[in-house]
Amino acid sequence: MVMVMVMAMADGWGTWGWFAALVAVLVVRVFWVVQSTGRPVSLQPGLKRRPMRTLVVLGSGGHTAEMMSLVEALNLQWYAPRHYIAGATDKMSLPRAEGVEARLLKDAGDADGSVQRSQYSQIFRSREVGQSYLTSMFTTLWAFVHAVFQVLRIQPDVILCNGPGTCLPICVAGFLMKVVGWKRVVVVYVESIARVKKLSLTGLLLYKLRLADQFFVQWKDLKVKYPRSNYVGRLM
Known part of the structure; x- marks a missing residue:
């Protein structure tokens, strides 16, 4: 309905009208997505739960x-296939993930190959450790x-990070x-256990911009400071 009304208004405005209409639609969509962030994904009656393709983002150390x-x-079975992604300069995370995956499949007794195999890839990093914030603006754009x-x-x-x-x-x-x-x-964010009193820069941005559907912290002080987060206790 909103799209139809905006398009009708834009008919008499020419090129700028269509541009304004597009911007208006995008603003409405962004607002709607932000408001719907965190709502549970419900299954229709009678439908079985299907496997969810899961993107696991790895950091270093x-x-x-x-x-x-x-x-x-x-x-x-539910979170499959799993696709692991790590920074291009990270030489250890993906091999470690491969080792864990091999052990998990062995423990699951996947002799017939019924569990979908995981995949692995790399991505340009937004910011390297010690990199200045000025230069990280350009690397972040390229990484995006x-x-x-x-x-x-x-x-x-699902994106898990x-x-x-x-x-x-x-x-x-x-x-x-x-x-x-x-x-x-669905974006699921779990703040690092090392963050006791305040969120990491990444966590703070995801929290403030409401980009994460589920936001978990591992310390009660963080739950008090950031009430929209979910406290789950220590996971390690």
Whole structure:
């Protein structure tokens, strides 16, 4: 209805009218997506739960260790296939994920190959450790373009992340997929256990911009300071 009304108004405005109409539609869509963020995805009566293509964003060091602990708690049948993505300069995270996946499949007794195999890829990082904020503006833009390409290629139902700078452009790309109506991508963010009193920069941006559908923290002080988060206790 909103689209029809805006298009009708734009008919008499020419090129600028159509541009204004497009901007108005996008603003309405962004507002609607932000307001719907966090709402549960409900199944229609009689439908079985289908596997959800899951994009797991890995960081370096502790981020990857925490993320793999989360992955080990997932239902392999529900969150499948899993696609792992890490920064292009990160040489350790993807091999570690491959090792955990191999062990999980072995423990699940996947002799017949019924569990969908995971995939692995890399992405340009928004900001390297120690990089200045000025230069990170340009690398973030480049990383965002690459993230949009990767997200469109993977087509995730769920994005699971826990704070590395790599996840920010990926989450934004997932958010934009909802804005343009491509598909609903559920963004799940779990703040690192190392963040006791305040959120990481990535977490703060996702929280303030309402890009995460589910936002979890591991310390009560953070829950008090950021009331829209969910306190789950220590996961490691």
